[in-house]
Amino acid sequence: MSDLLSEDEVDALLTDAEDGAAADADGPLPCDLSLINQRFSGWRKQLSLVDENLTRCLSQRLLGLLHKRTRVAVEGVQTLRFGDYIDSLELPTGLSSFRLEPAGSILMIAMDASLVYSLVESLFGGPGRRVAINSRGFSATEQRVLQLGLDTILEAVRKGWRQLEGQTLNLCESEHNPQASNVFDADDVVMIRRYSISYDGGSGELCMVMCSNLVEALFGSGHVEPEHPGDRRELLRARARDFNATVAGVVSGVELPLRQLLQLSRGDVIPIGSPEIVDVTVNGVKKFTARVGEIDKRVGLSIIHPEEES
16 A cells, blocks of 8 residues: 555645645634733833823812712723623623724723612602612613713723723624624724722723723833823922912001990991001911002002011
8 A cells, every 4th residue: 555645635635724724724714812912011111101180180079070079099900801791790781882982992891780870769859778789771871871870981091091082982782782792893902991880889890991002002101101200299389370369468457446346337436557567468478578669659569578487
């Protein structure tokens, strides 16, 4: 028996190999999630800054909405195929997807049913009881409250997520049934950042879902740098210079007996002195001394340096 293949057998094997390669080319490409996780982990500092700003801004805005102290905490980050993430969600879940322009990528904000139900309870003065999830869609009232909560979240995202400056968020999909969402393909790799929200009478989970190319566009270029303490101090100084303060000069005063004070009536004149040196207060606190003068027919104060006061 010969160990050599015949020419017909060789042609058959080559044909099978070519057909298999063509089938692989048409099918889904393999994706190594471990490599993507390693790449994302290199941006941990930048992502932690986003989380710090976002949680602070969201806590402040939810306090204004609910009039309750709200705790927002980062629960972790996952890298999954979108199909696997969708399969993990319950019905209903508030899914709102936004297209970032001019970036052209999608950002999805997911609010679980517990968060929506507890917001309804709090806004309508309920005791904060747990509402059973029975695989139904959101009612009209729940949808209005969901939109109110979403508007608050978007304000925090725009304020706290500085990497999105210059981007416009345009709503492209709103779904309550996770299986109906199609903004991503099932095999798209997405990064899910989970945030827990809790307050007196309610709690729930909020997720930010981004495709891998959006994460790479925001953080992979390296243009996002962590802030240094010195930079923050300079920022505070710059903002403080724009604050308004009440400046007043205490020209003079007089002491009157209570009996005489009670006898005052309209037209009475209280004589006071006209001191040369007066105190200057800033928001009620003495800060300078000054000489009284006149500027353009108006009373003015000339600040005296400390070494001149003697």
